[in-house]
Structure formats: structure tokens, C-alpha cells
Amino acid sequence: MNRRYRKTLIAANWKMNRLPGDCRDFIASLREYAAGARWCDMILCVPYTHLPAAIKAAKGVKVAIGAQNCHGEAAGAYTGEVSCRMLADLGVKYVIVGHSERRAMCGETDEQVNKKLLAALSCGLRPILCVGEPLNVREAGAELDYVRVQLKMALKGVDERSLRHVVIAYEPIWAIGTGRVATPEQADRVGETIRETLRSVYGARAARGVSILYGGSVSPENAQQLFSMPDVDGGLIGGASLDADSLKAIADAANQ
Ligand code: PEP
Numbered sequence: 001m002n003r004r005y006r007k008t009l010i011a012a013n014w015k016m017n018r019l020p021g022d023c024r025d026f027i028a029s030l031r032e033y034a035a036g037a038r039w040c041d042m043i044l045c046v047p048y049t050h051l052p053a054a055i056k057a058a059k060g061v062k063v064a065i066g067a068q069n070c071h072g073e074a075a076g077a078y079t080g081e082v083s084c085r086m087l088a089d090l091g092v093k094y095v096i097v098g099h100s101e102r103r104a105m106c107g108e109t110d111e112q113v114n115k116k117l118l119a120a121l122s123c124g125l126r127p128i129l130c131v132g133e134p135l136n137v138r139e140a141g142a143e144l145d146y147v148r149v150q151l152k153m154a155l156k157g158v159d160e161r162s163l164r165h166v167v168i169a170y171e172p173i174w175a176i177g178t179g180r181v182a183t184p185e186q187a188d189r190v191g192e193t194i195r196e197t198l199r200s201v202y203g204a205r206a207a208r209g210v211s212i213l214y215g216g217s218v219s220p221e222n223a224q225q226l227f228s229m230p231d232v233d234g235g236l237i238g239g240a241s242l243d244a245d246s247l248k249a250i251a252d253a254a255n256q
Contacts, residue, residue: 001227001228001229001230001232001233001234001254002208002230002233003039005208005209006208006209006210006211006233007040007041007211007233007234008039008040008041008211008227008233008234008254008255009040009041009042009043009167009211009213009233009234009235009254010040010041010042010043010234010235010237010247010250010251010254011042011043011044011045011066011094011096011128011167011169011213011234011235011236011237012042012043012044012045012237012241012247013045013068013096013099013215013236013237013238013241014044014045014046014047014050014068014241014242015047015068015101015238016047017047017242018046018047018050018242019050020049020050020052020053020054021053022050023046023050023053023054023057024053024056024057026044026057026244027044027054027057027058027061027063028057028061029244030042030044030061030063030244030247030248031061033248033251034061034062034063035061035062037062037251037255038255039254039255039256040234040251040254040255041062041064042062042063042064042251043063043064043065043066043093043094043128044058044063044064044065044066044241045065045066045067045068045094045095045096045128046065046066046067046068047068048067048068048069048082051065051067051087051090051092052090055090055091055092064093064094065091065092065093065094066092066093066094066095066096066128067082067087067092067094067095067096068095068096068099069082069095069096069097069099069102069116070082070083070084070087070095070097070116070119070120070125071083071084071116071119072112072115072116072118072119073115073119074119083119083123084116084119084120084122084123084125085123087123087125088123088124088125092125093125093126094125094126094127094128094167095116095120095125095126095127095128096127096128096130096169096236097113097116097117097120097127097128097129097130097154098110098113098116098117098129098130098131098150098154099130099171100130100132100171100173100176101176104173110149110150110153110154111153113129113153113154114153114154114155114156114157117129117154117155117158117166118157118158121158121162121165121166126165126166126167127165127166127167128167128168128169128213128236129151129154129155129166129167129168129169130169130171130215130236131147131150131151131154131168131169131170131171131194132147132150132169132170132171132172132173132175132176132190132215132216133146133147133172133173133174134173134174135173135174138172138174143172143190144189144190144193147170147190147193147194148193148197151168151194151197151198152197152201155201160202160203160206163198163202163206163209163210164206164209164210166210167210167211167212167213168194168210168211168212168213169212169213169214169215169236170187170190170191170194170212170213170214170215171214171215171216171236172186172190172216174216175215175216175217176215176216176217176238177217177238177239178216178217179217180216180217181216181217181218181219181222181226182214182216182226184225184226184228184229184232185229187214187226187229187232188229188230188231188232191212191214191229191230191231191232191233192230192231194212194231195207195208195210195212195231198210211233211234212231212232212233213232213233213234213235213236214226214232214234214235214236215235215236215237215238217239218235218236218237218240218250219240219246219250220240220246220249220250220252220253223235223249223250223253223254224253224256226253227253227254234254235250235254237250
């Protein structure tokens, strides 16, 4: 991480877990910790149904609430979907776009991810854009090209001013929920490539201001080494974020 230019972020992704009623105690247990966390900001991304409870519980707590998905259109006949305007109106600050689980299970394309990201920005939400390669691509040694393409497609139409609001999460698919974490060097190499790609499109100043997170089996045991790398500015945490103590232990590694 490089605190001179960008924020260190710890973003929790609860995925489809817990109940709305769990938000109050969970967020209350972060209150004191988050208030004293000088060097990292905390974000909690919960299912849609949990958002009102999470936002209420987070009043006066230094934890920003995020959604895990959004629709790319502003309104219309999209049964079951939720727009960015609706999320922003609730008080949501961040939204995950392009998570690999949605790309794989819901068939989300790079074009759709791009639309969602643009929609989020236009409503004042900060998108957490997920990119990352599957195992066969990593084994073929093609992960850097793969991520470059995903990144460029997702950021189509994003100007330099808006880029400031984008957070990028490198999440190798083979590391998500598997217990097989990327090495700090692997995470940093892709982080560096993401920053180089941003630099080539937006220039050095804009590129160095973007927080690039690593996600994939981050735990209290491996967090410190990962976050010590120059192009790893924190983490997107799935399984380990369901327990407040483990989330705090991971945040500790980012808060040094
Ligand atoms: C995720 O869902 O974004 C994630 C990184 O999950 P996990 O930490 O469980 O691998």
C-alpha cells in the first residue's frame, strides 16, 4: 500500500449470508475499532435486504455500507432488479460490480459490468470493480492480459475525474472461497499491471490515486504480507468477513 497517494480500504463482502437483524450487533462491534482505525477505511457490503438495517446501524459509525450488485439501467421493466438511484437514495455509498460469482452464475458480461459501473458513478456511488482470471488462464501464464482486457472493457467511457471514485479489486477466481490465496508477489504483480494500464489511459497522477484491493481467501494469517505490497491497497474479504473479530484482525493488518 502507498498511503501518500491513496486510501487503504477493507471491504467486507457478506455474499448471501446472515440476516438483516444481524447487522446491528455486527456493526456495533466494529464501532470502537473503526473509530480508532486511522489508516484504513472500512466498508460492509451486504445483501439488498440487509441495506436499510445496515445503514441505520452504521449511523455515527465509521463504516460505509455497500451493495453487492446493481442494475445498469436507471429504471424500467426489469423485474427483480435494483437501480443505482434506489441504492443511493437509501444511503448506500459503494457497490460491487463484476464479482466473478455474478459473471459465472448470472452470465454477466464485460459490457454489462461497464454499464453497471457507469450507472453507479452517475448516481454518486463508488463502484468496487472486480477483475480476475480463472485457473486455466493463470496456468497458461496469461493472467496479465486477461485482467488488462477486463479492466479496459469495464472502464469504457469513464473519464479521469470519475476514475477517482472507482475502487478496483483483483480477485483471482481460483483463490475465491478456496483457501488457496495468491502469494503477495502474485497479487502485487497484477496490481502493478492494473496501475500501469490505468496510467497508460489516464496518466500517472490519476493512476496513483486509485485503491487496488486484493480478494481471495484473505485471512488474519495472510493479510499482513499481502497488504505490505506496494500495489495492494487493502482487501475485499468474503468468508473471513462474517466474523467481526476476524474482520478486525484483517483490518489491523491494513491499519499499521
Ligand atoms: C469475495 O467473495 O470477494 C472473496 C474474496 O471471498 P473469500 O474471501 O471468501 O475468498
